[in-house]
Amino acid sequence: MVAFCGLQLAHPIVNGSGTFDLIAARRAFGDVVLEQIPFSAYVSKTITLAPRVGNPPPRLWESPAGMVNSIGLPNKGVAAYLAEDLPQYAALPVPLITNVMGATGEELAEVTAAVGGRPEIAAIELNVSCPNVATGLDIGAVPAELEAVVRHVRSVTTKPLIVKLTPNTADVSLCAQAAEAAGADAVSLVNTLRAAPVHPDGTGGRWLGARQGGLSGPAIRVVALAQVAAVAERVALPIIGMGGVQCGRHARDLLSAGATLVGVGTESFRDPAAGVRVARELAALSRVGPPGTSDRFPAATG
Amino acid sequence: MRASPVARGEDGRALAPFGRRRALVVSTRKVGAYVLLELADRDGPQADPGQFHMLATVTGWGAGEDERPFLPRAFSPMGSSGGHLWFMLEDVGPGTHRLTTLKKGEALWVTGPLGAGFTLPRTASAHEAPRGGADAARSEARRPILVAGGIGLPPIVAWSRALGERGRSDAVLLLGFRDAAHALVAASFSGAQLATDDGSSGHRGYVTELLAAELDRDPHAQVYACGPAPMLEAVRALVTARDVPAQLALESGMACGYGACFGCAVGLAAGGYARVCVDGPVMDAALLSEVPAH
Numbered sequence: 001m002v003a004f005c006g007l008q009l010a011h012p013i014v015n016g017s018g019t020f021d022l023i024a025a026r027r028a029f030g031d032v033v034l035e036q037i038p039f040s041a042y043v044s045k046t047i048t049l050a051p052r053v054g055n056p057p058p059r060l061w062e063s064p065a066g067m068v069n070s071i072g073l074p075n076k077g078v079a080a081y082l083a084e085d086l087p088q089y090a091a092l093p094v095p096l097i098t099n100v101m102g103a104t105g106e107e108l109a110e111v112t113a114a115v116g117g118r119p120e121i122a123a124i125e126l127n128v129s130c131p132n133v134a135t136g137l138d139i140g141a142v143p144a145e146l147e148a149v150v151r152h153v154r155s156v157t158t159k160p161l162i163v164k165l166t167p168n169t170a171d172v173s174l175c176a177q178a179a180e181a182a183g184a185d186a187v188s189l190v191n192t193l194r195a196a197p198v199h200p201d202g203t204g205g206r207w208l209g210a211r212q213g214g215l216s217g218p219a220i221r222v223v224a225l226a227q228v229a230a231v232a233e234r235v236a237l238p239i240i241g242m243g244g245v246q247c248g249r250h251a252r253d254l255l256s257a258g259a260t261l262v263g264v265g266t267e268s269f270r271d272p273a274a275g276v277r278v279a280r281e282l283a284a285l286s287r288v289g290p291p292g293t294s295d296r297f298p299a300a301t302g
Numbered sequence: 303m304r305a306s307p308v309a310r311g312e313d314g315r316a317l318a319p320f321g322r323r324r325a326l327v328v329s330t331r332k333v334g335a336y337v338l339l340e341l342a343d344r345d346g347p348q349a350d351p352g353q354f355h356m357l358a359t360v361t362g363w364g365a366g367e368d369e370r371p372f373l374p375r376a377f378s379p380m381g382s383s384g385g386h387l388w389f390m391l392e393d394v395g396p397g398t399h400r401l402t403t404l405k406k407g408e409a410l411w412v413t414g415p416l417g418a419g420f421t422l423p424r425t426a427s428a429h430e431a432p433r434g435g436a437d438a439a440r441s442e443a444r445r446p447i448l449v450a451g452g453i454g455l456p457p458i459v460a461w462s463r464a465l466g467e468r469g470r471s472d473a474v475l476l477l478g479f480r481d482a483a484h485a486l487v488a489a490s491f492s493g494a495q496l497a498t499d500d501g502s503s504g505h506r507g508y509v510t511e512l513l514a515a516e517l518d519r520d521p522h523a524q525v526y527a528c529g530p531a532p533m534l535e536a537v538r539a540l541v542t543a544r545d546v547p548a549q550l551a552l553e554s555g556m557a558c559g560y561g562a563c564f565g566c567a568v569g570l571a572a573g574g575y576a577r578v579c580v581d582g583p584v585m586d587a588a589l590l591s592e593v594p595a596h
Contacts, residue, residue: 024561029320053574058596060565064369071564269558273321
């Protein structure tokens with residue numbers, strides 16, 4: 001068992017927000033996705049105050065060892081999420097973490113308060129990788145801005161608050177410190193790295209309908225390792241580490257860097273049950289003992 | 303070899319086993335411009351015509367140009383029975399290049415069957431709704447016209463066979479290809495009408511011209527189509543103008559195939575987007591205001 005923000009989780013593997021849609025997966029695979037959910041807690045995709053249709057296509061680009069997405073956070077809005085989606089999670093055998101976003105601190109607090117009132121929701125993750133339309137600053141990229149927004153959100157809920165940090169900032173550890181000072185219970189990182197694929201027609205235009213998106217996958221794994229380690233040095237908060245995790249060894253490396261939980265995201269696109277595999281491989285690695293032991297003393301360990 | 307029994311979801315679609323599974327290449331055969339790939343997929347259920355699978359090779363995935371492919375690729379099988387899957391491929395990019403160079407005995411990762419396939423109209427279409435009563439029977443009586451363009455052939459072949467098994471011997475099969483090298487794969491469909499862009503085989507012109515002629519002859523039809531986006535858009539415009547119901551099997555780049563990534567969005571006539579992977583890939587033409595190029 002792993003303790004995280006007062007929750008007792010069966011193993012350290014969760015999903016990255018927006019990388020596993022349980023309701024859609026149930027349409028494709030049946031109830032087995034609920035019964036055998038690959039994650040020890042389920043993180044919803046981002047929910048906003050008003051419904052969003054998402055960005056114009058194309059929304060995807062494949063790059064070396066990764067992909068760029070510009071999905072644009074399509075969702076039905078918090079009222080419909082609570083009324084329509086939440087009942088469908090009733091049979092969920094693991095804690096539900098709801099991810100929320102707002103275009104201002106006020107709006108984020110309003111969505112947080114709405115989901116915070118529901119007992120089915122165990123914790124709230126704040127997506128701060130967006131501009132504040134009130135100040136023009138990227139909420140998650142500017143420590144002072146982040147601290148003010150998280151402080152405001154903190155005042156409206158007693159639920160555990162996880163701040164999802166953006167890697168698109170000068171020093172992510174300063175942002176983590178700001179989140180901690182504002183009363184966050186945990187941080188999660190990394191979100192996708194800003195990326196802008198060029199159209200393959202050679203005219204120099206952009207490929208994505210929204211012009212730019214975020215890079216994920218194994219291409220960013222070592223960036224995640226560096227950022228998780230930097231944050232772990234500066235804050236005492238538990239960390240959900242993620243970025244390009246494909247197997248148990250990758251999860252172990254993020255735990256070694258200071259993470260308490262590990263998120264699997266893009267790998268679930270390539271293998272819907274990737275979370276099960278990563279958790280199993282991680283458990284097997286843990287049984288073997290510290291890395292290198294058997295290599296150094298092969299005879300002694302038999 | 304026996305296929306697994308088919309579990310079905312609330313909306314009737316064949317459900318996929320959860321997670322990717324290994325399948326082995328039984329045979330590959332080059333037919334003109336295409337490669338036909340046969341897989342032994344003993345753990346996979348039979349797919350509904352129009353459903354699709356996500357494919358990636360176990361080795362060498364990522365070893366192509368720009369270190370691609372990274373994501374699995376979506377393909378609708380031409381056939382799915384007895385624990386075997388048959389696909390038709392054309393080498394047009396790093397994913398299809400790797401798949402068309404597979405050898406017998408090599409292993410693939412397979413997820414599927416996914417998505418919603420073709421259906422016989424169970425109730426009246428939107429066009430007929432105001433007329434009430436006997437609409438279901440009228441829809442059932444509509445003559446199925448199946449239209450395939452190039453690489454869109456596989457789900458149409460699967461649906462043609464399924465209609466035959468359901469006793470719909472009145473189904474019309476219209477096939478269009480770029481040229482004779484691409485049309486070679488159609489040689490085994492003796493009852494089909496054929497068109498090629500360059501006239502090297504069958505009618506010179508587009509398959510949509512054959513469709514227009516068929517609808518001239520008898521507009522009381524139900525159209526099923528799969529092919530490149532411009533062809534599907536031409537079919538959509540044609541059936542919309544003539545008030546003929548149609549189901550279009552769409553294609554889209556997708557990362558996951560099961561509704562997780564929201565990458566395969568297609569714009570809806572009513573506003574907003576649908577996901578090709580879970581809301582389609584077979585969609586009612588009336589839901590779309592256009593078939594987008596991507």
